[in-house]
Amino acid sequence: MTKKAVLIGALDTKGQEFLYVKEKLEACGVATLMVDTGVLGNPLFQPDVSASEVARAGGSSIEELRSTNDRGTAISVMTRGAAEIVAGLEKQGLVGAAFGMGGTAGTTVAAAALQGLPIGVPKLLVSTVASGNTKPYIGVKDVTMMYSVVDIAGINQLSRRILSNAAHALAGMITYMDTEQETVEDKVTLGITMFGVTTPCATRVRETLERYGYDLLVFHATGTGGLAMEELIKAGYIQGVADITTTELADHLVGGIFDAGPNRLEAAGRSGIPQVVSVGALDMVNFGPPETVPTQFKERSFYQHNPTTTLMRTTVSENRELGRLLATKLNAGTAPTLVVFPKAGVSLLDMDARPFDGKEERQALYEGIKEHLRSNIPMIDMEEDINDPAVADVIAENLHKLLELNKRG
Template sequence: MTKKVVLIGSLDTKGAEFRYVKEVVESLGVQTLVIDTGVLDEPVIAPDIARDVVALAGGMTIEELQAQRDRGTAVRIMTKGAEEVVRRLVEEGVVGAVFGMGGTAGTTVGAAAMRGVPIGIPKLLVSTVASGNTRPYVGEKDVMMMYSVVDIAGLNKLSSRILRNAAYAIAGMVDGMSQEKMQQEEKPMIAATMFGVTTPCVTKVREMLEQEGYDVLVFHATGTGGMAMEELVRAGFFVAVADITTTELADELVGGIFSAGPNRLQAAGLAGIPQVISVGALDMVNFGPPETVPAQFADRKFYQHNPTTTLMRTTVEENRELGKMLAERVNHCKSPTVLVFPKGGVSLLDKAAQAFDGQEERQALYDGIKQHLRKDILFIETDEDINDPAVSELIGNQLLALVNKGKGGVDHVHP
């Protein structure tokens, strides 16, 4: 089946702009499929999937939406409907890429539809809000946002240039994928989590796993990084997880900027794939520049990682709670799981003579885990800090042993 660029948007208010993008994309030899999410006025161009279909998929008829004339309800229903319609098209194998444009409403509708599309399928959103906080729109998916500079309200010399560039981009991505000749070697994939302060550990683990024939995808534990990894775990991309850097739990507990939400540390266990978990960077909570740190933390210990990142040391009480939180989430695992605790430190900053060195804090974290961890889950203690090569070898060998067991192989854990 021929893959198409799916264009999503309001054809009553943005019809001329969508017609322009459609014509540019098709002039490059790429087919399109247009979905209308407008509500009030007649569409400027004829869609392939009409607004009434989208509205019904969202839970109301287009006549009901038109009668209500409530913008909030219309955006909510058409957002839900667009997401459902695109999901069906993905299942049918039609979607080669997704394109959207608009202001806050058009961005909301387009982004919701794109977040339901698998990672790897091109997604491009031309938006008036793309120069601000894009996290609510992008989430953990590979959505590309392009700032429109001017409002998307008619075609002029500048807007047509920007839209033409966007059309070239989305068509080029689809064409490039269809023409790709190179066949990459299919290797089983393993996910790993990393922070700057756990890089030595994760790098060595990655190298060990790659030597054994695995493709290792490393996720930056910045909230969206953890969510993206777990999204891919649920989608079945990985055969195992090296969840070395669980720092996002600290941001969730204390209120930092890198929380991955309440479902962090659950996907691998529920998916039934082997995992080795550690306590990387649980010594810190992340904030932006110093002036953004909430006033209630003024008396805490800080480390200025760079001009835009301020790290705050977790307290004894917080570490005890983090240990409990980690253990309780791991307890739900249905998969082979090992938890490795490096007693010498959990990051480059948390070891002897470093800024966050804290034996009491580490002991509280240890106690919280031990008191609440399910007894049948293997808990391995080691005296070294997390970035010591011995810890990396321990994690790598434990994970390989779990994967080999799953394949019916023999353990090869080195002492």
């Protein structure tokens, strides 16, 4: 069955542009499949999946959407419908790549469908909003966004060049996706969380586990990094975790910008995969430039990590609650789990004579974990700080042991 480039968009208002991209792709030898999401009128050309089918998949009908004439409702329905249709095409093995374009509405509709596809399937969005906040459209998937520069409204000297580039980029991705892929051994894939202030630990853990033959995925704990790892665990891509840097819990609790949401640190436990967890960078909450720090925190301790990142020291009470949260999340899982607590510091800033050195804060964090952690989840106390090689070695060796035991059943 031939995989195709699935095009998702409104053929009543963007038909000319989609026809141009479709013809460019087909000229490159790439088969296409057009999903129409237009509500206002008839399509410029015949799609493979009609707007009526998309509306039904979204829980309504074209007739109802047109009679209601509510733009917000129409976008919501077609967003759900497009995601449902494309997911169905993926299950049939038809999706080799996916493409969408538009303004905020067209980008929203197509992005939902693209985010539902597995990581590795080429995904490209040409959008008027690609130079702004792209997080809602990319989520935690490998979506490529191209800024359209001008509005997507007709084929002109500039849009022709941009859409041609987009079509040829997608054609290249789908054509060479398999042929250019290196043949690799079937390795067990592990996830590691890292931050700048836990890099020495994460690097040594990665290098040790690589010597054991594992394939390592390293996630920067910036909110989306943690979310991406959790999604890959749920999808079955990751078979074990060295969750060294759990700092996203602090941002979620206090209101920092690197919040990974309420379900961080839960996927491994629910999936039953081995995990070694530590408390990396729980000494800090992340904000943007100094002027973006909420006024209620003005009396707190800060460290200017760089011009765009301001770090705020977590308090004793926050650390006690973070310990409780971490323990509660681990208690709810069924995975083989071990906690490593470095008593001399949880980051490069939380060490003797460093800006965030906090013995009371670390003690509160420790007590919060110890008081609430299930008795059958081991916790190894270490006198060193998190970036000491001894801590990294304990994390790596214990994860390897858990994986070996898990493999034996």
